[in-house]
Amino acid sequence: MKKYSVFAIAREAMRGHKGWEEQWSSPEPKKEYDVIIVGAGGHGLATAYYLATVHGITNVAVLEKGWLGGGNTGRNTTIIRSNYLYDESAGIYDRALKLWDGLSQELNYNVMYSPRGVMMLAHNVHDIQVLKRHVHANRLNGIDNEWLTPEAAKEFCPPLNISRDARYPVMGATLQRRGGTARHDAVAWGYARGASARGVHIIQNCEVTGVKRAPNGAVTGVETTRGFIGARKVGVVAAGHSSVIMNMAGVRMPLESYPLQALVSEPVKPVFPCVVMSNTVHAYISQSDKGELVIGAGTDQYVSYSQTGGLHILQHTLDAICEMFPMFTRMKMLRSWGGIVDVTPDRSPILAKTPVPGLYVNCGWGTG
Structure with missing residues (x-):
């Protein structure tokens, strides 16, 4: 070789x-x-x-x-992260996360690992309680995770809308700085x-x-x-x-298998510095090295081995993204696709x- x-x-x-x-x-x-x-x-x-x-x-x-x-x-x-709640999951995901640091050198192949940070948003009191529980559980396991105020979240991710008038206002966020993306x-x-x-x-x-x-x-x-x-x-x-x-x-x-959809926008100059996820509105977003906004949805509500999900799922996801990041409302979407995820009860x-x-x-x- x-x-x-x-x-x-x-x-x-x-x-x-x-x-x-x-x-x-x-x-x-x-x-x-x-x-x-x-x-x-x-x-x-x-x-x-x-x-x-x-x-x-x-x-x-x-x-x-x-x-x-x-x-x-x-x-x-x-998306690469290890800020999971259960001890066993947190342990195995953090072991995987540590492998990414030197993986390109080990494989002699550029996997384009980018530890840009993964931020998870809280939109209500329940979200705050759940995400703070994640922070405390992660710290007990020696895994980095921190709580941010809405203002600190916007400082880390300037495109984020933290207006109190939003349908799902941002009331805080967690941040794992080692998280990120790869190719x-x-x-x-x-x-x-x-x-x-x-x-x-x-x-x-x-x-x-x-x-x-x-x-x-x-x-x-x-x-x-x-x-x-x-x-x-x-x-x-x-x-x-x-x-x-x-x-x-x-x-x-x-196991149950569900369609999971994603889509990308037209490419633009670097504008989005991290990964942002919201479990409440079932949406997450990052920017690829080519400049495309990479947007993911939640799983469809039915089990299937199809790689095409419901159009209404993507519509809901884009509505949420446009509300959280109003500057992207005029962006054009280039393509969408789906995969099949296998999920366990927990x-x-x-x-x-x-x-x-x-x-x-x-x-x-x-x-x-």
Whole structure:
């Protein structure tokens, strides 16, 4: 694997950029692997990468029914934070947040991590109580989170409207300064490149259609659209379709899958310095490096595996954004899209062994 650097760019520029290698290989699947990972999104590729780099397990296949990073990884709004309430969730999210600091250097791939701060708004007394509870719980766990007055919130994010006449007036906010954003596809590509360089097989256009089990109940492999592939250990990391894959192995998961929508505006000059979220009005906003305002909505109110949600959800979200940030009312929206989020009853993720020997699952990372 060639190392990326300013010198490599200069050298290739002199050669007409004809010397770059493929970032990852696309081999034909073998008959058997030590480990199969179902899902080539951020989590699935990271699992393969750390199996190879930390544990020395390289006889691994990552199976993806479509193209690499084309599911939720390519559809999310890349907000990074660890200001969650429950101790367990806060711990695992903060561990993940710490990985971002040196991830670009480790992968030799710019994931464009930007710790610009994540601010969560309070619009009523209940919000204040809930968010202050988050602040205190986070501090007990050694996680940074602070309470801001409306005036301090506006100082940190000048476009914010803190007028008392607003339908949902801003009565305060929490701020996690280490939170921020990253480039979602770069994360997938970086992990794929690193895993592939260590011998991991990334097999695209290979949909899993069944999970095979031995008479003793243990996993023996998976049936796919490209034939049977054997493995004694299978990890399911399929986001919104995790429950579908797990059901193939006879395991019912406490998951519900919902459409979650987002949209982006026309690009403008840098105007929005952080990430702002509001659970009350189900909206959040940041600005991408290309200048687009990236706006996210809440989940639709019905379970579905569709990647298109209700138009009224986006309308509600834009109404709320325009009220909180009046300067954006004349902005034009360029496109919208949807993904499928898998959520647990308490909105906390599941990373666990299962009752089926050799079957593991990583799911439940929906909105929390």
